[in-house]
Amino acid sequence: MSTAIDDELWSAVGDPTRRRMLDLLLTNGGGTATTLSQQLPVTRQAVAKHLGVLDRVGLVHAKPSGRERLYEVDEAQLARAVAQLSSVGAAWDARLRRIKRIAETIQRSRKA
Amino acid sequence: MSTAIDDELWSAVGDPTRRRMLDLLLTNGGGTATTLSQQLPVTRQAVAKHLGVLDRVGLVHAKPSGRERLYEVDEAQLARAVAQLSSVGAAWDARLRRIKRIAETIQRSRKA
DNA sequence: CACCATGCGCAACCATTGGTTGCACTCGCC
């Protein structure tokens, strides 16, 4: 069930700093590398690199305005990412439930 | 909303190889470093390191049997992890919905 | 018992990546 595309999304969203950046972009409704770095414990350059990563996987996109580069979350793409992530969780949940079911079956057959 | 504990879980489960290892351990009902490495495109040593990581965050635990080390998934812990992950997704979903709601409100007030 | 092979752990090493500092450039505004 795991594809290479999934891997890109996971690795994009797997980094704590990038997750917090997405949080900030969502709550503030966009931001630049400088404004984000002011609300994060990392430098502007680190933020810029992360923005590059998020841009490459399409989770954000930049709109240059004057000498600033304003980044915004691509909501559709983020929604898709959330769906991917939760689907992996769902798969694990299903397997866990199946294991429990099998365990119960064994219990029952042992009584018989 | 993001805690350091969350970060550990994410980074543990964020790696593609580790996710596939969890998949394999679930479907096969446990395994050793060698058996897992045979079903993965990486060496036994790489798998062993990952098993160490997963063990440290409590997602798996080893039971030595003879000269083998059999690893099994800690189901309760994995269930907890899945819950954590989906909660982040839920938070983003909520923010996305809230943004849409605000956008609609603006639309309406613009008409008035 | 002796032996061999199988499974494991440790150490050294490489590449990628998240992070830093430092510098150069460009744009907007006084």
Add this chain to the structure above:
DNA sequence: GGCGAGTGCAACCAATGGTTGCGCATGGTG
């Protein structure tokens, strides 16, 4: 024109996922 704010680029460092190579123990088999 000149200065400050914002960006981009490059070099460098540390952590980590990955490899190879080796040594050690343990367990089945002659």
